[in-house]
Amino acid sequence: MIEKIRISGKEVFPVIEGGKGIGISNGYTAGAFAKVGAVGTFSGANAEIIDKNGKLIPLTFKSNKRLERYIERIEYSIQGSICQARIANEISGGNGRIHMNLLWGMSGTERTLHEILKNTKGILHGVTCGAGMPYKLGEIASSYKVYYYPIISSMRAFKALWTRAYKDFRNYLGGVVYEDPWKAGGHNGLSNKENPKEPEKPYSRVVDLRNFMNSVGLHETPIIMAGGVWNLDEYKDWFNNSDIGPIAFQFGTRAMLTKESPISEGWKRKLLTIKEGDVVLNKFSPTGFYSSAVNNNFIRQHINIVNRQINYSETKNSIFNTPLKYNEDPDVYINNEDVKKVEEFKTSGNNIMMKTPDNTLIFVSSDFSKKIIRQQAECTGCLEACKFSSWSTNKETNYNTGIRPDPRSYCIIKTLGDVLYGGDIENELVFSGHNAFRFAKDPFYNNGFIPTIKELVDRILSGK
Ligand SMILES: Cc1cc2nc3c(=O)[nH]c(=O)nc-3n(C[C@H](O)[C@H](O)[C@H](O)COP(=O)(O)O)c2cc1C
Numbered sequence: 001m002i003e004k005i006r007i008s009g010k011e012v013f014p015v016i017e018g019g020k021g022i023g024i025s026n027g028y029t030a031g032a033f034a035k036v037g038a039v040g041t042f043s044g045a046n047a048e049i050i051d052k053n054g055k056l057i058p059l060t061f062k063s064n065k066r067l068e069r070y071i072e073r074i075e076y077s078i079q080g081s082i083c084q085a086r087i088a089n090e091i092s093g094g095n096g097r098i099h100m101n102l103l104w105g106m107s108g109t110e111r112t113l114h115e116i117l118k119n120t121k122g123i124l125h126g127v128t129c130g131a132g133m134p135y136k137l138g139e140i141a142s143s144y145k146v147y148y149y150p151i152i153s154s155m156r157a158f159k160a161l162w163t164r165a166y167k168d169f170r171n172y173l174g175g176v177v178y179e180d181p182w183k184a185g186g187h188n189g190l191s192n193k194e195n196p197k198e199p200e201k202p203y204s205r206v207v208d209l210r211n212f213m214n215s216v217g218l219h220e221t222p223i224i225m226a227g228g229v230w231n232l233d234e235y236k237d238w239f240n241n242s243d244i245g246p247i248a249f250q251f252g253t254r255a256m257l258t259k260e261s262p263i264s265e266g267w268k269r270k271l272l273t274i275k276e277g278d279v280v281l282n283k284f285s286p287t288g289f290y291s292s293a294v295n296n297n298f299i300r301q302h303i304n305i306v307n308r309q310i311n312y313s314e315t316k317n318s319i320f321n322t323p324l325k326y327n328e329d330p331d332v333y334i335n336n337e338d339v340k341k342v343e344e345f346k347t348s349g350n351n352i353m354m355k356t357p358d359n360t361l362i363f364v365s366s367d368f369s370k371k372i373i374r375q376q377a378e379c380t381g382c383l384e385a386c387k388f389s390s391w392s393t394n395k396e397t398n399y400n401t402g403i404r405p406d407p408r409s410y411c412i413i414k415t416l417g418d419v420l421y422g423g424d425i426e427n428e429l430v431f432s433g434h435n436a437f438r439f440a441k442d443p444f445y446n447n448g449f450i451p452t453i454k455e456l457v458d459r460i461l462s463g464k
């Protein structure tokens with residue numbers, strides 16, 4: 001029998017829905033988790049506004065200026081999150097707990113958080129925050145008496161947050177989410193110290209985290225294990241274990257294959273067919289973080305681009321001494337050894353060159369280069385700093401990162417939005433946890449069975 005645990009001020013089952021942007025975990029899914037006594041988490045990143053009749057009011061930009069569209073997006077996101085919190089609360093019937101997830105790297109997060117918390121008093125119980133170092137999260141959430149949950153992937157990261165900021169806001173630190181950076185879906189917090197090819201077991205990393213938490217008096221604060229969790233059965237030795245302390249579990253990928261999940265039928269069917277190794281860690285995200293996604297055409301295309309890449313120099317020197325005609329611009333200089341490669345790239349139809357911020361050239365087709373340039377021009381400033389378009393929210397640097405736009409990346413809001421609204425799951429970004437192959441192996445999903453969230457939580461609680 002799985003015991004309840006105190007999360008955000010209430011006894012709930014230790015089962016937490018992982019927040020998933022954009023719009024993949026929403027008020028409907030969060031409400032369903034909470035209704036059965038667990039914790040539901042809607043995504044506050046570009047949350048949708050739904051009218052009184054349940055109809056989506058889509059975000060349509062009034063302005064065609066990036067700076068104004070960036071503000072419009074933030075305003076929409078605020079209203080959308082308030083709306084999703086209300087939906088979740090209504091569905092929950094007052095059971096369980098409702099959390100919101102924010103990607104700290106989204107633009108305007110601090111203002112967004114203030115506005116949402118101001119308008120969701122009593123119906124939003126916690127905020128989880130990942131993808132970055134959310135130093136301000138503790139102060140902001142505490143000022144509204146709302147619990148906060150940083151998502152970290154190492155004890156070191158939590159130590160930095162604690163020492164610099166959270167130690168002054170300990171009362172509302174609801175828990176610490178340890179997200180396994182080798183296993184979890186979405187963005188992954190791998191640092192330079194960790195090798196993406198050498199996964200480390202979560203147990204000892206969570207014990208490290210607990211030791212640090214105990215050393216600063218956080219014995220009673222739960223750790224929430226996320227990334228690769230399938231069955232609570234497999235974590236029997238984590239319960240009632242003083243090395244681990246109070247523990248709950250977060251489910252990202254598994255929660256996507258439910259009746260309430262808003263992803264397309266095609267995406268749900270795809271999840272049922274994923275094989276081991278089909279999900280890859282990659283570094284293409286415009287946030288600069290690692291992320292985990294299904295190795296479909298979208299990812300393969302980006303891998304191929306990286307493989308069609310050579311170093312170059314704007315000026316001639318002893319290494320880069322061979323001139324290369326750069327599209328319609330002045331020549332650049334490459335190493336003589338790369339001349340043959342360039343010919344091969346061009347004869348394969350990839351005859352347009354694009355410069356990267358790492359002093360390399362990539363070779364792409366004319367259609368692909370047009371798509372990149374169009375999407376960079378259509379940027380609506382969703383991130384604090386974007387590798388793909390060089391957009392930055394920093395006014396002092398004229399809303400530019402000062403780093404050359406990176407054509408090896410992509411517009412995350414565009415591709416995630418497209419795939420959510422029924423886009424082609426082979427040709428858009430499909431974030432997924434590395435354990436997705438277990439759908440095909442778990443008898444629970446035999447004959448393509450897709451459970452309701454209640455059935456999923458029952459299954460998880462029964463240990464399976
Ligand atoms: C499609 C998808 C989108 C996600 N989006 C976010 C997000 O916006 N913010 C976030 O903090 N985590 C995000 N995550 C991570 C989940 O909340 C969760 O921690 C993770 O998926 C746990 O690993 P699992 O997939 O193995 O269960 C996402 C995960 C997936 C699969």
Ligand code: SF4
Pocket residue numbers: 286375376378379380381382383385386387388389391410411412413414
């Ligand atoms: S290019 Fe796309 S991902 Fe980057 S900031 Fe603009 S809208 Fe966001």
